[in-house]
Amino acid sequence: MTRLNNVVAIITGAGRGIGEAIARRYASEGARLVLADINQDAVTSLASELSEHGVDVLPLSIDISDPEASSRMIDESTEYYGRIDVMVNNAGVIRVKSFLETTTQDWDYMQSVNARGLFFSVQACARQMLSQVPLADGRPTGKIINMSSIAGRSGRGLICAYSASKAAVIMITQSGASEFSPKVTVNSICPGPVDTEMWVKIDAQWAAIEGKPTGSVWSERVKGVPMGRAQKPEDVASMACFLASKDSDFITGQSYHVDGGLLML
Numbered sequence: 001m002t003r004l005n006n007v008v009a010i011i012t013g014a015g016r017g018i019g020e021a022i023a024r025r026y027a028s029e030g031a032r033l034v035l036a037d038i039n040q041d042a043v044t045s046l047a048s049e050l051s052e053h054g055v056d057v058l059p060l061s062i063d064i065s066d067p068e069a070s071s072r073m074i075d076e077s078t079e080y081y082g083r084i085d086v087m088v089n090n091a092g093v094i095r096v097k098s099f100l101e102t103t104t105q106d107w108d109y110m111q112s113v114n115a116r117g118l119f120f121s122v123q124a125c126a127r128q129m130l131s132q133v134p135l136a137d138g139r140p141t142g143k144i145i146n147m148s149s150i151a152g153r154s155g156r157g158l159i160c161a162y163s164a165s166k167a168a169v170i171m172i173t174q175s176g177a178s179e180f181s182p183k184v185t186v187n188s189i190c191p192g193p194v195d196t197e198m199w200v201k202i203d204a205q206w207a208a209i210e211g212k213p214t215g216s217v218w219s220e221r222v223k224g225v226p227m228g229r230a231q232k233p234e235d236v237a238s239m240a241c242f243l244a245s246k247d248s249d250f251i252t253g254q255s256y257h258v259d260g261g262l263l264m265l
Contacts, residue, residue, distance in 0.1 A: 002030035003245040007135070008081045010034040010073070012064055012121065013091030015042025017196035018147065021233030022088055022240045023050070029241060032056040034077045034084075037091070038063050064091045065112040067120035074124040083132050086244040087125045089118045090147045094162045094198065096205035107161045114165035118146060119172050122186070126176065129184045144180075145243045146173050146188040147236075148255055150263040153190060158206060166190075170255045177253030185252040187243050192259025193221040194231045227260035235260075 009026050013019035015037035023035055027050050035043040040061035047059035058080050062073050077084055093113045095106050122144055129142025151159055152166030169188055176186040193199055203218040210217070222230045239258045242248055257263055 002028070003241060003247075004086075005030035007031045007085045007244065008034070008077070008083055009086035009088065009244060010036060010077055010084060010125070011088045011090055012036045012062065012073075013147075015039045015046065017198060018191065018194060018233045018236050019088070019090040020046060021237040022090065025234070025237040025241050026086075026244065027053070027055045027057075029245075031086070031244075032081060034058045034060060034073070034080070036060045036062040036064070036073055064117040064121060067117075067124075070117070070121040071124045073121070074128055078128055084125060084128050084142060085135060086143045086145065087121070087129075088145045088147070088240055088244075089121050091117065092147060092198075094159070094202060096158050096202055096209065097161070098158055098209065099160050102161050110161045110165045111168075114162070115168035115172070118169055122146065122172060122176055126180055126184055126186075130180065139246065139249055140183060140185050142184045143244055143248070144176065144184060144186045145240055146186070148173070148188040148190045150190045150192050150257055150259050152255075153257075153263055153265065158209060173255060174253050181252055185243075185248070187248070187251060187253070188255040189236060189239050189243070190255050190257045190259070190263075191236050192225065192231050192257075192262040193218065194233055194236060196233060221262075225260040225262050229260070231258075231260055 009031045014023045014035035037043040043059040047057040050057050062069050132141045134141045146169050148169040149166040151163040155163050173188040206217040207214050
């Protein structure tokens with residue numbers, strides 16, 4: 001039997017990158033999926049592909065920065081499946097800017113998705129999960145997994161606003177875990193630099209600011225990884241699978257570094 005057989009899981013930011021990798025991993029483990037993303041074409045395409053392989057999938061076009069949209073996402077998911085067992089709050093955005101050049105628009109852009117949007121998604125989902133019965137006696141009634149970052153663990157130049165938003169995710173995780181236990185677990189994942197389209201943009205913006213060749217910022221980060229290779233979305237998906245499974249039923253309020261040893265605390 002697969003680890004997530006018949007588990008209903010919502011994944012935000014599911015259209016590409018880490019979210020897509022989590023969706024594919026969950027599908028391979030037997031989950032029923034809600035794929036949410038602001039890019040409707042991306043989630044519709046992925047849902048169509050997975051459906052052809054027998055996966056039960058509901059694609060939703062959602063702007064996670066709108067709390068009302070988050071509530072609708074939970075309502076539509078619950079109406080479709082009857083319950084929500086796992087929610088992965090993966091949607092996120094970034095702009096590389098120096099501290100002094102960061103504008104109110106830059107700050108609000110990142111906070112509205114990464115922190116504010118995530119908070120109200122957790123809130124809406126927790127209300128549903130706390131009202132459910134567990135899948136089996138003695139188990140949690142739901143599991144929430146938030147995507148933070150090792151950038152949320154320590155501040156550094158050029159990504160202050162982003163780091164602040166990801167630090168907020170860790171605090172939201174701990175606060176939610178405290179309030180919702182023992183019924184609902186809340187944990188977060190802190191990836192390092194992951195080989196995705198987002199990091200292509202980060203590299204280009206960062207390199208332009210520092211006057212370096214395109215690709216150099218990424219290569220410098222990869223050189224610093226103790227495990228000796230670039231991080232893949234599938235590395236993060238493996239942790240997301242563990243946190244969604246029965247194996248993590250006694251774990252809550254934790255934030256796991258999945259970064260190849262780049263940040264050791």
